[in-house]
Amino acid sequence: MLNKLKQWKRQQTSEEVDDRFQELLKHPIPGHIAIIMDGNGRWAKKRALPRVAGHHEGMKCVRRITKLANELGLEALTLYAFSTENWKRPKMEVEFLMKLPEEFLGTFLPELVEENVQVKMMGSPEALPVHTKTAVKKAMDATRHNDGLILNFALNYGSRSEIIDSMKHVLNDVQNGILDESDLNEEVFSSYLMTKDLKDPDLLIRTSGEIRLSNFMLWQLAYTEFFFTDVLWPDFGKEHLVEAIEAYQGRSRRFGGLQSEES
Numbered sequence: 001m002l003n004k005l006k007q008w009k010r011q012q013t014s015e016e017v018d019d020r021f022q023e024l025l026k027h028p029i030p031g032h033i034a035i036i037m038d039g040n041g042r043w044a045k046k047r048a049l050p051r052v053a054g055h056h057e058g059m060k061c062v063r064r065i066t067k068l069a070n071e072l073g074l075e076a077l078t079l080y081a082f083s084t085e086n087w088k089r090p091k092m093e094v095e096f097l098m099k100l101p102e103e104f105l106g107t108f109l110p111e112l113v114e115e116n117v118q119v120k121m122m123g124s125p126e127a128l129p130v131h132t133k134t135a136v137k138k139a140m141d142a143t144r145h146n147d148g149l150i151l152n153f154a155l156n157y158g159s160r161s162e163i164i165d166s167m168k169h170v171l172n173d174v175q176n177g178i179l180d181e182s183d184l185n186e187e188v189f190s191s192y193l194m195t196k197d198l199k200d201p202d203l204l205i206r207t208s209g210e211i212r213l214s215n216f217m218l219w220q221l222a223y224t225e226f227f228f229t230d231v232l233w234p235d236f237g238k239e240h241l242v243e244a245i246e247a248y249q250g251r252s253r254r255f256g257g258l259q260s261e262e263s
């Protein structure tokens with residue numbers, strides 16, 4: 001009896017979440033959501049499991065959130081999967097993390113192709129193991145002609161080095177007469193970044209209660225709305241995505257200007 005009651009309550013809640021999800025579509029949806037997927041290690045620790053079990057569960061969550069992002073009609077979903085600082089982790093954990101793109105894409109690529117998702121990557125591919133690079137390249141090639149959701153993995157990504165590399169590229173182009181220094185502005189500089197084909201994120205989500213950017217998209221997040229949640233990434237589900245987008249829809253984005261009624 002108690003179990004039946006619990007099941008009924010869960011069903012009620014999931015119907016309520018579905019209604020709220022549909023309600024989101026009546027208001028402006030963030031075109032580009034970026035997520036710092038944090039808390040895999042703590043998720044595993046709470047269950048007395050090895051840290052890598054948390055990363056594996058986190059990978060399943062990537063699929064869940066990608067599906068929802070696609071249903072919402074997002075233009076882009078950028079996921080911080082491995083930072084330039086993550087190499088400092090134990091070798092075994094790094095090796096596991098490097099296998100995840102292969103496992104994820106090996107399992108879900110046919111679905112992503114079917115769902116019109118375009119897979120992209122930002123970060124420095126050079127240091128990645130060949131098997132990781134190959135899996136990502138295969139997915140990028142297979143989804144090249146899709147024009148739906150862009151699923152952008154930040155892999156071996158660090159924002160400061162991205163900015164420095166772009167500056168070097170700009171200086172080079174100025175020296176070679178390709179770019180006139182007087183033409184350099186924010187828009188032109190953005191076109192030198194790894195995100196040149198993406199709009200800046202409208203919403204940044206970070207899970208697990210940490211409130212920092214960890215060298216993620218420092219330039220691109222200048223006017224982004226932030227949403228921090230205590231939920232650990234492997235537990236992040238539809239209700240949490242709904243909560244984040246509801247919060248976004250409740251914000252007034254002024255980009256440094258005034259609300260129209262204030263002017």
Ligand code: FPP
Pocket residue numbers: 037038039040041042043055058059062080081082083086097100101104105153208233
């Ligand atoms: C941070 O949590 C998470 C990472 C460094 C890895 C994130 C990777 C995934 C979620 C899977 C990626 C999947 C694909 C398909 C590429 P943490 O380990 O720092 O957690 P903790 O702070 O609780 O220790």
